[in-house]
Amino acid sequence: MTPKSKSSSHSAARDLFPGALEIMVLQTLHWQPMHGYALVQHIQQRSRDLLQVEEGSLYPALQRMLKAGLVEAEWKISPTNRRVRTYSITPKGAKHLELEVSRFEQMLEGISLVLAPAKG
Amino acid sequence: MTPKSKSSSHSAARDLFPGALEIMVLQTLHWQPMHGYALVQHIQQRSRDLLQVEEGSLYPALQRMLKAGLVEAEWKISPTNRRVRTYSITPKGAKHLELEVSRFEQMLEGISLVLAPAKG
DNA sequence: CCATATACCTATTTAGTCTAGGCGTGTTGA
DNA sequence: TCAACACGCCTAGACTAAATAGGTATATGG
Numbered sequence: 625m626t627p628k629s630k631s632s633s634h635s636a637a638r639d640l641f642p643g644a645l646e647i648m649v650l651q652t653l654h655w656q657p658m659h660g661y662a663l664v665q666h667i668q669q670r671s672r673d674l675l676q677v678e679e680g681s682l683y684p685a686l687q688r689m690l691k692a693g694l695v696e697a698e699w700k701i702s703p704t705n706r707r708v709r710t711y712s713i714t715p716k717g718a719k720h721l722e723l724e725v726s727r728f729e730q731m732l733e734g735i736s737l738v739l740a741p742a743k744g
Numbered sequence: 745m746t747p748k749s750k751s752s753s754h755s756a757a758r759d760l761f762p763g764a765l766e767i768m769v770l771q772t773l774h775w776q777p778m779h780g781y782a783l784v785q786h787i788q789q790r791s792r793d794l795l796q797v798e799e800g801s802l803y804p805a806l807q808r809m810l811k812a813g814l815v816e817a818e819w820k821i822s823p824t825n826r827r828v829r830t831y832s833i834t835p836k837g838a839k840h841l842e843l844e845v846s847r848f849e850q851m852l853e854g855i856s857l858v859l860a861p862a863k864g
Numbered sequence: 865c866c867a868t869a870t871a872c873c874t875a876t877t878t879a880g881t882c883t884a885g886g887c888g889t890g891t892t893g894a
Numbered sequence: 895t896c897a898a899c900a901c902g903c904c905t906a907g908a909c910t911a912a913a914t915a916g917g918t919a920t921a922t923g924g
Binding site: 641672735737739741 | 858
């Protein structure tokens with residue numbers, strides 16, 4: 625996942641936050657099943673272009689989650705008449721999501737404590 | 745950096761947030777120069793045990809930052825009569841910190857937008 | 865004198881992301 | 895008609911940060 629660079633279009637933006645991708649994907653699928661390409665666009669749009677998920681990151685992540693039983697996939701024909709692989713979250717994935725969100729929040733809490741100016 | 749596991753003491757906690765370590769170190773050094781071992785304890789204490797920085801992560805990170813000119817180091821004798829390598833932030837490091845914090849915040853903003861429930 | 869805490873460090877492994885492609889198909893418009 | 899483009903799937907390899915699992919040395923306390 626990269627923060628989308630606003631000025632230059634081609635320069636490689638450094639990455640941050642491995643692990644967050646999985647959470648965002650699981651949370652999104654928790655709301656509604658979706659195919660990969662749609663996930664890319666969904667995340668970009670909902671983040672108001674702050675984030676851009678590379679397909680080269682997303683698909684391997686989906687494979688990992690499939691293998692781990694966190695999501696399941698089904699080939700369908702989309703309304704736009706294309707073969708799409710639609711992913712949905714499994715009960716195991718939902719449980720995992722809860723855990724990861726909680727870990728995520730604790731981590732953020734910890735970081736913000738460290739970054740907060742010391743109180744006299 | 746690992747979230748400190750509260751129940752089991754030995755199991756490996758998964759990592760999150762590569763990149764955050766650098767920010768926390770630079771911000772801490774921005775407040776006051778400090779040696780490595782002290783940074784480990786500082787971060788753990790200020791995060792109220794939510795985070796635990798492994799020395800095997802910290803020292804390589806400090807080396808990277810040294811090499812990149814973000815911090816500089818000096819050998820001293822501590823009040824406890826030990827040879828310590830005290831790190832301080834450079835002007836370049838301070839500039840870098842600002843950038844990284846801003847990137848960090850944008851990333852968080854993006855993630856929270858994606859994770860926030862859709863509005864009807 | 866020995867255990868422990870302090871303090872530094874590195875080599876190797878692990879894991880996720882990015883880069884940089886490739887492939888096939890439906891739609892659009894010149 | 896047919897070429898370009900958007901859609902939609904995917905992978906191999908490079909890169910990088912972090913964790914693991916060590917090692918070394920010295921001061922202090924019991």
